[in-house]
Amino acid sequence: MGYEVVRIRLGGGMQTVLQVMIERADRVPLTVDDCAAASRAISAQFENDNLPAADYTLEVSSPGIDRPLVRLADFARFAGFEAKVEMSEPLEGRRRFRGRLQGAGDGCVRMTVDDHDVSLPYDMIRAAKLVLTDELLAASQAAERL
Structure with missing residues (x-):
């Protein structure tokens, strides 16, 4: 889809959150529409792979300006x-x-x-x-x- 994964993190307190941080491969700033498209694609892939249903919230976001340095x-x-x-x-x-x-x-x-x-x-x-x-x-x- 033209995105790179920056970080994936599973965490949370009362509600488990699967956080997927992405950025565009072309380094153009990420938009809300980009995050929504990636979220739909990730959700569809989970369904296609028949992954067990889990009680989590999927959160797709930009790394932000003060981004984590991972690689x-x-x-x-x-x-x-x-x-x-x-x-x-x-x-x-x-x-x-x-x-x-x-x-x-x-x-x-x-x-x-x-x-x-x-x-x-x-x-x-x-x-x-x-x-x-x-x-x-x-x-x-x-x-x-x-």
């Missing part, structure tokens, strides 16, 4: 922007890093944190996301105008 390629794609990274285990005495992404390669994410360059093993990253900054907003608005 190693995401860290390279958003080099130059500020990000928060949480490690599964302490590294250099800390689990949380906030700084400017410098890229990714050889299984590591490179960042500048507090004026120091750090290399974070990708397989130790528990969660990461872009930080909403004026710079990120400006870049997002410029992409929408294209």
Whole structure:
């Protein structure tokens, strides 16, 4: 359908939510109509595959401007922007890093944190996301105008 899956997450409290985060493969901003079309296609596929009925709500959404960084390629794609990274285990005495992404390669994410360059093993990253900054907003608005 021309979409890439950013993340799939099953969670919730009183109601189970199956969250599917997508973005357009052509990097054009995602619309509500895109999410609705993807939701219908996912629901139809579940029915076609005869998956057992479950008590969940399907939620299809955009990753947003301050998107999660999931794949190693995401860290390279958003080099130059500020990000928060949480490690599964302490590294250099800390689990949380906030700084400017410098890229990714050889299984590591490179960042500048507090004026120091750090290399974070990708397989130790528990969660990461872009930080909403004026710079990120400006870049997002410029992409929408294209």
